[in-house]
Amino acid sequence: MKLARSFYSRPAITVARELIGKILVRRVGTREVRARIVETEAYVGEHDLACHAAKGRTARTEVMFGMGGHAYVYLIYGIHHMLNVVCSVEGDAQAVLIRAAEPLGEWRVNLTGPGNLARGFQISRSDNRLDLTGDALFIINGCTPPPRVARTQRVGVDFSGHWKNRLLRFLDPDSPAVSHWKKSRPTKREAKSHCA
DNA sequence: GCGTCGATGGCA
């Protein structure tokens, strides 16, 4: 079942947590690929210094100020595209960064890390503003939700003052596809204590 | 197994 506008029109923190275990679907021509989302990050609005919208309404951030359920895609470090899902209602610039997923079916590709994920799904700036309630790129419910969801600090936002400490990253601790995780992967006992 | 670093482009 395709996620409707109402799913996205909620706070990014709620959407980020609920997206773990859901299936991202991409249709390009007759080809369709699917992957299970295992890692997300919430960017919660203009007051969140790690959120691009903290710079206010610009040509780049405009889409984040719009209705939830649209894609926000941008290029970072001149190399990697990032796929975000706009959340909340018009005027409230919140978004969720999709950071990692597990390819489904016969599809073999590395979707660990937001750069790899965008490359695997062939997401580029031309997909910016794409409506996720349409048929080209959308998300559906997974068969089985993950038994647990862990929370940690967001990755790569050291510049954002106290916002870097907020636990706004959500992940499936049992997935091998989570980024920056194997290194410090806690024991099952520790992971349990992280559960959201 | 770990830290460091270079690539490269849009944006303010």
Next chain:
DNA sequence: GCCATCGACGCG
């Protein structure tokens, strides 16, 4: 001049 990154490399 800054980055919501990745992967290669060097050290040990």
